[in-house]
Amino acid sequence: MWLVNANVVDVLTGEKLLDRAVQVGEDGRIVEVASAPPVLAKDADVVDVAGRWLLPGLISCHTHLSVVFPFSDTDEQEDPAITAYRSATRAHQALQAGITTIRCVHEQNQADLSLRRAAARGWISAPRIRGAGRAVSTVGGHGEGAAAVYATGEEEFYRAAAAEITDGADHVKIFITGGLAKKGENYDTLEMADGEIRGVVRAAHEHDKYVVAHSGDAVAIRQALAQGVTSFEHAYRLDEETARMLVGPNIFVTPTLCVTRSESWMRANHFEEHSIQQALAAADDHLLSIQRAIRAGVTLVNGTDYPPGDLVDGVPAAVHEMLLMADAGLTPLQALQSISSQAARLLRIDDHVGQIRPGFVGDLIAVDGDPLADLDALRNISLVVQGGRAVRGAA
Structure with missing residues (x-):
């Protein structure tokens, strides 16, 4: 061609x-x-x-293809075939929107790993997929109810992470804080002990993989950094000291600013009112945190936390996120790098993508x-x- x-x-x-x-x-x-x-x-x-x-x-680094809205409608016993059909539709929509590579950071029934195999056989049209399989959550933590894997203690977390990697995961996702989805949930609540994080990191490093952390607050980010986590999602509340600690050649933050700046999309997708209000209430802190990260020189990559091909105010969510990151202070070139070359570096495919x-x-x-x-x-x-x-x- x-x-x-x-x-x-x-x-x-x-x-x-x-x-x-x-x-x-x-x-x-x-x-x-x-x-x-x-x-x-x-x-x-x-x-x-x-x-x-x-x-x-385009490369989206925080993707959920199997997610159900509102989140409370998730059926943890869902037939894997239904999960795959829903996920394949979202994957095709993402590709049509120009998103040719995605990093999935938790899919019910390991749908991302199944879709990757199907795409390799030419059975579906989908972006290139780097998958996590299922995320690993504490019992009662942020991942509860999302069809994650549940674990308690260092050895259980180690075994759960190792099992996802054995099944084909490229990275392991954990939840080190609460989030914004559940009623009364706080994103500054710490959810994992040092040993539990260490167990996941140990499993990842044994297989030359890395750990992705849902992380709302600076205290938890510093905790996870100390245990060897290198990829952080959201960073709703980030102080200047922690932002400086996140500056490094192999440390990445995915801001997902669209999570707190997409009210019209949330309403169109039937989000529960408490989820919408908690997201809006976090918006100012979230923006200030990412601005601190930009000033400190943190490497930022593009991710949406939504299906990236979904339209938010008329544009694909991944593009919406890129524009929000530019509004926060990235130059046009940096914004483009966040969704191309820097994203490829995080995914460890920057030698050919x-x-x-x-x-x-x-x-x-x-x-x-x-x-x-x-x-x-x-x-x-x-x-x-x-x-x-x-x-x-x-x-």
Whole structure:
């Protein structure tokens, strides 16, 4: 496949490569980014980008495909086939929206691992999936009622984490604080002991994996950092000292600002009123926390906590989140990196995903305007290519 008459954004440097032609080989990898118009065979597969701007396919780092709204409707005994059907629909919607890679951080019945196998066989159309299988929660903790795995004590957490990894998980998800979903729940409530966190980290490290922590408060984040956790979700309340502690080459924060800034979407999806009000009440602290993280230089990646292809105020949730992160203080280039190259680094696939350059997979999206000048260009993604295959908009 050749994509011609394209303006290419280098998301590492911010360089704008004008009037380029991008070749993707039969193996789905980019062969070259040519500066001169190529001489093409008559039967060549050619997509005329017509002066639009090419970016790497989007990467969402906090995805739930199997989630049910309102959360209280979750049936922990649900038939795995029903879970898979619901999850496959969300996965297809995400891909159509330009999200070519996702990191799932808890799916009922390990639906993410099942979908990944189905996609590998060509049975479904889905983003590239990095999966956690089921999250591991304390009994009565934030994961209670979500069809998570429940454990108590260091050895139980170790065994539960190891079991998910054995089943194919790329990372392990835990809940170190409460959250915003349940009535009366507090996101500053600590839910795991040091030994329990340590048990999960031990299991992950034995298999060259890492731990993802639902984390609402700075105290719990410092606790988990001390035990070796490197990936933190939400950070609703983050002080400056803790933000500085999160600065490091292999530490990542997924802000999920849209969790506290999507009232219209929550109402449209029948969230319970207490969940909506608790999210709105946390919004100011949440924004201030992420602004502190930005000033400190924390590496931020894009994630939604919602199905990332769902429309929030008319745009895919992943794009909505990117715009919120820019409003919080990221530059346009940093915002694009959060959903491409930095996200790929967190997922440990940055050697072949998240950039437009030879050797990388041909995951591409096209927008009409220069996104480095105006991120609103991503509100209208008109072309989606995954692995050199046109998913949408090539005609």
